[in-house]
Amino acid sequence: xxxxxxxxxxxNLNLSINSITFTSNPDFNFNTINYVAINNxxxxxxxxxxxxxxxxxxxxxxxxSQAELGSLNIMLEQGNDENNSTIIQFTQTYDExxxxxxxxxxxxxxxxxxxxSVNSPAFDPETTLQTEFQTLDFINIASTTPAIxxxxxxxxxxxxxxxxxxxxxxxxxxxxxxLIETDIIRDSKIESVVRLNQEQHQLVIEPNSNxxxxxxxxxxLSSDAMNPTTNHSINFSTIAPVEILNTDPxxxxxxxxxxxxxxxxxxxxxxxxxxxxxxxxxxGIPGDSGGPQTLGFTLEQNIEQQQLVIKPNNEFDYQxxxxxxxxxxxxxxNGESVAHFQTTPAGGVLPIDQLEMVKVxxxxxxxxxxxxxxxxxxxxxxxxxxxxxxxxxxxLFETNGIWELxxxxxxxxxxxxxxxxxxxxxxxxxSTIGNIFYHLGQITRINFAYSDATSNWHxxxxxxxxxxxxxxxxxxxxxxxxxxxxxxxxxxxxxYTYDSDGFMISxxxxxxxxxxxxxxxxxTRSYNNGNLISTIEASTGISNQQxxxxxxxxxxxxxxxxxxxxxETTINWELIxxxxxxxxxxxxxxxxxxxxxxxxxxxxxxxxxxxxFDAQNYMTHxxxxxxxxxxxxxxxxxxxxxxxxxxxxxxxxAKSRHELGSFKMISLCEENxxxxxxxxxxxxxxxxxxxxxxGGPTQA
Amino acid sequence: MFSRLxxxxxxxxxxxxxxxxxxxxxxxxxxxEVLITDVSVKHEADNIAIDTLINLSLNEQNEPIDIxxxxxxxxxIEEANxxxxxxxxxxxxxxxxxxxxxxxxxxxxxxxxxxxxxGMRFDTxxxxxxxxxxxxxVELGAPLITTLDNNLLVDxxxxxxxxxxxSPLELAQLQIQLQQRLDDQTAVIIKV
Numbered sequence: 001x002x003x004x005x006x007x008x009x010x011x012n013l014n015l016s017i018n019s020i021t022f023t024s025n026p027d028f029n030f031n032t033i034n035y036v037a038i039n040n041x042x043x044x045x046x047x048x049x050x051x052x053x054x055x056x057x058x059x060x061x062x063x064x065s066q067a068e069l070g071s072l073n074i075m076l077e078q079g080n081d082e083n084n085s086t087i088i089q090f091t092q093t094y095d096e097x098x099x100x101x102x103x104x105x106x107x108x109x110x111x112x113x114x115x116x117s118v119n120s121p122a123f124d125p126e127t128t129l130q131t132e133f134q135t136l137d138f139i140n141i142a143s144t145t146p147a148i149x150x151x152x153x154x155x156x157x158x159x160x161x162x163x164x165x166x167x168x169x170x171x172x173x174x175x176x177x178x179l180i181e182t183d184i185i186r187d188s189k190i191e192s193v194v195r196l197n198q199e200q201h202q203l204v205i206e207p208n209s210n211x212x213x214x215x216x217x218x219x220x221l222s223s224d225a226m227n228p229t230t231n232h233s234i235n236f237s238t239i240a241p242v243e244i245l246n247t248d249p250x251x252x253x254x255x256x257x258x259x260x261x262x263x264x265x266x267x268x269x270x271x272x273x274x275x276x277x278x279x280x281x282x283x284g285i286p287g288d289s290g291g292p293q294t295l296g297f298t299l300e301q302n303i304e305q306q307q308l309v310i311k312p313n314n315e316f317d318y319q320x321x322x323x324x325x326x327x328x329x330x331x332x333x334n335g336e337s338v339a340h341f342q343t344t345p346a347g348g349v350l351p352i353d354q355l356e357m358v359k360v361x362x363x364x365x366x367x368x369x370x371x372x373x374x375x376x377x378x379x380x381x382x383x384x385x386x387x388x389x390x391x392x393x394x395x396l397f398e399t400n401g402i403w404e405l406x407x408x409x410x411x412x413x414x415x416x417x418x419x420x421x422x423x424x425x426x427x428x429x430x431s432t433i434g435n436i437f438y439h440l441g442q443i444t445r446i447n448f449a450y451s452d453a454t455s456n457w458h459x460x461x462x463x464x465x466x467x468x469x470x471x472x473x474x475x476x477x478x479x480x481x482x483x484x485x486x487x488x489x490x491x492x493x494x495x496y497t498y499d500s501d502g503f504m505i506s507x508x509x510x511x512x513x514x515x516x517x518x519x520x521x522x523x524t525r526s527y528n529n530g531n532l533i534s535t536i537e538a539s540t541g542i543s544n545q546q547x548x549x550x551x552x553x554x555x556x557x558x559x560x561x562x563x564x565x566x567x568e569t570t571i572n573w574e575l576i577x578x579x580x581x582x583x584x585x586x587x588x589x590x591x592x593x594x595x596x597x598x599x600x601x602x603x604x605x606x607x608x609x610x611x612x613f614d615a616q617n618y619m620t621h622x623x624x625x626x627x628x629x630x631x632x633x634x635x636x637x638x639x640x641x642x643x644x645x646x647x648x649x650x651x652x653x654a655k656s657r658h659e660l661g662s663f664k665m666i667s668l669c670e671e672n673x674x675x676x677x678x679x680x681x682x683x684x685x686x687x688x689x690x691x692x693x694x695g696g697p698t699q700a
Numbered sequence: 701m702f703s704r705l706x707x708x709x710x711x712x713x714x715x716x717x718x719x720x721x722x723x724x725x726x727x728x729x730x731x732x733e734v735l736i737t738d739v740s741v742k743h744e745a746d747n748i749a750i751d752t753l754i755n756l757s758l759n760e761q762n763e764p765i766d767i768x769x770x771x772x773x774x775x776x777i778e779e780a781n782x783x784x785x786x787x788x789x790x791x792x793x794x795x796x797x798x799x800x801x802x803x804x805x806x807x808x809x810x811x812x813x814x815x816x817x818x819g820m821r822f823d824t825x826x827x828x829x830x831x832x833x834x835x836x837x838v839e840l841g842a843p844l845i846t847t848l849d850n851n852l853l854v855d856x857x858x859x860x861x862x863x864x865x866x867s868p869l870e871l872a873q874l875q876i877q878l879q880q881r882l883d884d885q886t887a888v889i890i891k892v
Contacts, residue, residue, distance in 0.1 A: 003878060014877075016877045018876075019870065028860075065855070
């Protein structure tokens, strides 16, 4: 039987059945089931807001019958306004065991208000469920470390983003976060690990390696959970690398006091971390024996002065080159040699920065009457301004008591260690002006312009040097132009190759005319025990000649140089000139030169010069002779007297890196005559490169 | 049960035999017997409804039919082998060629009855003596209801198992009342 009227919940029911048919006529009593009450409604929360993936779990006071389940009328609406609300679809599951009803909305949206109503005859009409909830706010960036648009951020900084609310793991898994370097277009992404902190309120970005100095970075965030109306990019720039502004002593300085502390002026102070990571190589480089010797030192940073002060534990050796190199990722270009200087001779000299005038080096030339140098005095004058910033050299000739300027050059170190201005004036009025640029003791660029006596431009050069590994000059590119208004054209290109010991084994020089290649010279060099023994030059282009020079040694002293040209007709190397050297007590006392000519088979000496030395092996004077064909004998052309300033001259036999380093002169007047010429500058640059790996020959 | 019925049969047979002689004389002398072809309730039939109508089908050769000499009795056989006469209506239905024997009241459930007829015989010559057993009363089982937590669902049917099917008469005689008590003072009758 089925009741025709709906039974009521929570009541007592009595059923009586009467009939003679039945053996008994009992009464049956039933209790109808009570209304369903909602014990609890649960959402998935992130913080105190409902997450978008939240289900809605409704815990009921009792189980539902299928009919009751079917009678449920559940509605989920988005929006505060009844007239403008959206019905949200959901799936509904019922777990009879737990007496729980789970609603899973198909999609909830951020930062929205929702209304949930659950109706059923099974519910007490007085307690029908109506509930509301608010979904998660969009995530905004609350704060960042570093702050947005920060500058000077440390390269090992912690990068973190404080979020406006808790981020769920699901949201985190859909987060796109990139750290990019904005200075470059390709491969700009910085490999990083991104974590959500335990409180799920902060994103932590850990780059796999330190950031680069002086770069612009951007953290890009994108996520459905992020507020779409806001830009979530975080820009910041890292701290600039430390630049070494100058050093005291400046690089290439000589006559440095033996108790000198090295001061390095910096563009900014090192941080403590950077300072602790700083690598310092401080070594003395004895000129005549052994390899470099590491020096002990203490290092302090003077914060106020933005200086590093390096104090050697012991006094320097006298008249010894020293090299200080510092390396750090925090340094521009990672740093390198920063100071290369020579200590003062043991006898003591005036500090270079106190020198104002230097004394005259009087060289007396006495020659036959017809010679140019007849009875002339030649004076070399050197001048240093204070702090060695300006150096000048003047060469004057005296003729019959009248002094004339033969040549004058000046070097003005406008930025010590970075730029030196050069200016030279010849007696004929022509002049040269230019600049030499350095970086960390190496020449990176030289430009200069020649002008004639009337100041009409003749020519300009602009040459750039490139280095490989930090010490090897491996390319030289020169541009030139005739007039300042002309376009620059390629003038020459030189590339060098070196063996593993640092010896230059070949070079290729290309010469251009009006930008067009007109000659290529390939030179190859051979060495034996560190001595250059052969050079072959092959030219293609306007000359198409091959030259060869052989060098001969005895006990490490170069005895002769034989220069040949290849005769295409006879298919033979033909001697074109030769130089012979004579030594006494290790001093080269005679140099003889024979200019043989292309076809000369009888190659006789044409010129020679004799050098004279005192007991201390200082050169005191020299005499220069040429063969006078009219008289059939050698005639002395010039005598140079260095007695006022004797010089010691030593020789290198290996053209190890650059032929500019082929000899050195040490003058007793060097404290006065210590003027670098352009030649000298380049020579010293080569010195900076020493010591060579593999222990080459003694190098100036 | 078997032994009781057996004893009862022996007794009946002996009584019948005693009266047989007298009846034979009277019938033979006064009236030819009415021939009956069939009786709707068979001898030893069981599960006979309590409102059963017993039809005796007449042989069409019985012309004219006069049953005034016939005697039809229906007795309820009690436990102690006593027989209690049941009031019946006897009606001759000429059109249908039968005699309707209608108990005035419903027979009792689960009881033995015997129908004795004199003045009529089966056309086979056998005497009409039919004993039958009425159907048993119905036993009610525990109601089958749909519950949840032992409580009746408000949309539940109430199924009451019966020991056997009800006849239309029985069904019509059912009196069912479902009363719902809403509170201590209020109760409503629920139609079923």
